[in-house]
Amino acid sequence: MSVSLAPAVLPASSEVLRAEVRQFLSEELAAKRFVPGCDKWLGGFDLEFSKRLGDQGWLGMTWPEAYGGHGRSALDRYVVTEELLAAGAPVAAHWVGDRQSGPSLLRYGTEAQKLDYLPRMASGDHFFAIGMSEPGSGSDLASVRTRADRIDGGWRINGRKIWCSSAHRVDSFILLCRSEPPTEDRHAGLTQFVVDLRAPGITIRPIHLLSGEHHFNEVIMDNVEISDDCLLGEVGSGWAQVTSELAYERSGPERFLSTFPALVALLQRLGKAADRGQRVAIGRLAAQLRALRGMSVSVASALDRGDAPNVEAALVKDLGTRFEGDLVEQIRLLVETEPEYGAEDELNRLLAESFLHMPGFTLRGGTNEILRGVVARGLGLR
Amino acid sequence: MSDEIRTLLLDSLERLLRDQCTPERVEAAEQGGYDPELWQQICDLELHRAALPESQGGVEADLSLVTEMLKLTAASALPAPAAEALLLAPWLVTLAAVDLPEGLVTVSPAGKALSVMGEDGQLVISGEVSRVPAGRYADWLLTVANSGDGECLLLLRQDQWQVTEALNLAGEARDTLLFNEVSLSAEQAVNIPGGSAEKLWQLGALARSAQLVGALRRAQTLSHTYVQERSQFGRPLAKFQAIQQQLALLAADLEAASVMTGLAAMGFATGDNGDVAAAKVQAGQAAGMGARIAHQVHGAMGFTQEYPLHHATRRLWSWRDEYGSETHWAHRVGEQLVNLGADEFWPWLTA
Structure with missing residues (x-):
């Protein structure tokens, strides 16, 4: 273990x-x-x-x-x-x-x-945006089908990437492609490139969030030609390069603070009139938050020392992202409120933003179920 | 203190527990939860003095070390009042600058229930102290009471109380000690700084948090072993995703409790910043959740007295309510935050 x-x-x-x-x-x-x-x-x-x-x-x-x-x-x-x-x-x-x-x-x-x-x-x-996931590959990232074919002096890219945050507004993305046909080793033959999102052959299609916001995009690449200068790292090392980022991505404060402003707004609204039940609930959430932050800082310190706490980072993300949802679920039971998107009342507005974004908390950066698999492997169970 | 002494203490305790504190021995100490011979072996290693200053034969073991020791004793379900004797009693006598009494010393946070009458040097106490760990076995009870001139540490002798026996869910003695107009000698009541009773309450909560982490670690280890040995439908339970997911949840709650308890131990000396409360909330929560998962993956086997899982889980169900439940500590944090106001919430969290 x-x-x-x-x-x-x-x-x-x-x-x-x-x-x-x-x-x-x-x-x-x-x-x-x-x-x-x-x-x-x-x-x-x-x-x-x-x-x-x-x-x-x-x-x-x-x-x-x-x-x-x-x-x-x-x-x-x-x-x-x-x-x-x-x-x-x-x-x-x-x-x-x-x-x-x-x-x-x-x-x-x-x-x-x-x-x-x-x-x-x-x-x-x-x-920058991220160019990893595809319409056909959700949790199974190694199944990407976007192809990079060698051409004279560079590569020709064909395929589709999805969930590309702000691709319609940012400048570049790092693209994970299959540069060799799939073999038994599913992690082989993947390569990363740095690509200009305004390159000829790229079409960007909006995917609207539940709130109506345009944040995600599908990026369609039709015979996009890029030079050898765009290659990131080694040809065929894409998988190792992609997975090395994950501990940073999974244990940061964004994995438990996404709905924190709603908790502050709750405290603001209740003030000293908060009853015992409300105080207990606030205290419980605050105590959990303290523990989560303690864990997250401990992972950050381990990373800073040069360790690779991948399993611990997965634990933080699993706990933290569930907490982000629990927090707003509890708040709605503590006060009379009907969340409304864009409402003038701050708490109502923040709750609305949280609920409409909430399904994503436990999906992005590796679904919590996948992460628990990572944890189980770390515990020696698989 | 040096890393060398730290390692030495932890290794010797771990070895002793592994060799001597067997499930059979723990089982034999049911109905009271005390094995005097085993405790004597702990004392022979001077572990009960580790937290004392050098002038008292200790090594000034810091809280991080003593809470690690408590995790070990809890993981082995040591039949003895470990938190009281290894941590709380040494802390109290150090605070009061008196010697640690000889024999088994227990501690209760409930001394304020005693009435203390009389003048300096001529005190008479009455009343009862309930839920005292190992009360029936203890030679001494240390507790903090209010006397006419503030808080005082009482060092009470076995011949000064009557016992009414009671048990917690783990079968550990949680007895009521009755004091009927007991006259104390001058050295049995020592004035200590105001706020010490509160500090004792917090230290007790920290100790129980560490013990919860230790017992949960044991439940986790037993679960991992069991799911790898037990096969169903032609493969080990560990290969089922449903089992893996449950054990990953247990691990997450356990690590959160472990880190939070470690932080609370590190920062205890610097004052009440909410870490102890967060530790007890997290540990209490992890205890309930973890015990449920551990039993679930063990199936009916863990639900019997023949299998040692219950030594861990019944302690989890007991200790989470001692020194304040999750609600008690959450309420305290909530009070503090409501009084501080919304703008001070984030600074509180990051302080």
Whole structure:
């Protein structure tokens, strides 16, 4: 059995940074430059807000200065991230690039790719989407069928990608393709590319969320020709490259804070008039949140030490994303409210945003059932 | 304290428990939950003094270490009041700067139920203290009471009380001790700082959280072993996704409780920041959920006294209600947050 998580706290030095982020956010709110919302790391697309974060040095924080980054620790980045999420700030534009495309480029990209993309991403001038999932491959990512065929000096791409966040508004995506016909080793023959979303042959079709928001897209590639410069990492190493990102993707604060603003709004609404039952419920949620954050910080610290806590990260995501839903389910039973999308009342509005986004919490980043399979393997049960 | 001493203490305790604290022995200590010979072996290793300062023969074991020890004793269902004797009693005597009494020392958080009359050096106590762990076996009871001039630590002797026996769901003694106008000698009541009773309550909750984590770890281990050995429909239970998913849920709740308890132990000295409350809520919740899953994957086998799972699960069902249930601690957190106000919620969480 190999699951174990050493309890850890953030270093005291991060707290100076935390104060700076809080100051920035309170100024943004005072100037009404954003409206706090739930699940804004998915739905809160605001290029200017992202640009202002870039100006503060809070994008690409952990990347080397040579590539426009700021050479800070992953735990510093954790502090900035959790502060932004707790405030319900619109962080969707840079989210994917900052969390995973950038680190992938840093790890697998050529020098030219790093110099080309990373500085623009860190300044808030270039944004990324994900090109992994397909209409025919949900949880079974290795079944992707988008093809990359060799042509003179490059590759020709044909296929369809789905759930591409903000592909209609961002600049590039990292595309996972099958570059060789499938063999018995399903994980072989996959290759990643960095592709310009405005390239000829690409069509982007909106997929609307339950709330009506246009966030997801289907990206259809019809004989898209890209040069060899677009290859990311090694030909045939796509699977290993994709899965190496997962611990970062699964254990971050976005896996338990997506509905947090609703809990703050509940406290706001009830104030000191909260009765015993409401106090118990709030306290219970707060205690669970404290434990989840403790786990998430402990995983972040393990990552920072160079460990690979993949199983522990899967645990955080399973618990945390269920909590995100439980939180709003409990709130609706604590107060008289009828959630309404875009309602003037803050709590009603936040609940509506949460419920309409809720089915996604336990699906994105690997469904919770798949993650429990990962955990079971880590426990030696499969 | 050095890592070397830490490892030494944990290894020697683990070895002793593995060799001596067998399921048969635990079974034999049912109806009271105390095995004096086994406890003597713990004392022979001086483990009951580990948390004391060096001047008292201890090694000043910190809370992280002592809670690790409690996880081990709980995982083995050690028939003894481990939390009371390894952690709470040493903490109280250190606080009061008195010697640890000889013999089996237990602790109760319910001393405020006692009436303490009289002047300095001439105190008389009356009343009863209920649900005292190992009350019938203890040589000493340490508890915190209110005297005329604030809180005091009482060090009460076995010949000063009458016992009414009671058990928790795990068969551990939780006795009522009756004090009928008992005169105390001067050294039996020691003034301690105000707020100590509250601190004892929190430390007890932390100790129970650690014990819950330890007992749940045991239920988990038994479950993993069982589902790999037991075959149904031609394959081990472990190969069924339905079983894997259940055990993954157990693991998630257990790790959350474990991390939270570890954080509460690390931060205990710096004051009440909500970590203990969060630990007890999480551990209590994990206990109920984990016991349910462990029994479910064991099928009818785990539901009998012939199989040792119940040594873990009956403790889970008992300890989660001791030193405050999830509701008790959640209410405290809720009170604190309502008083702080919405704007201070996030700062509270990240403090």
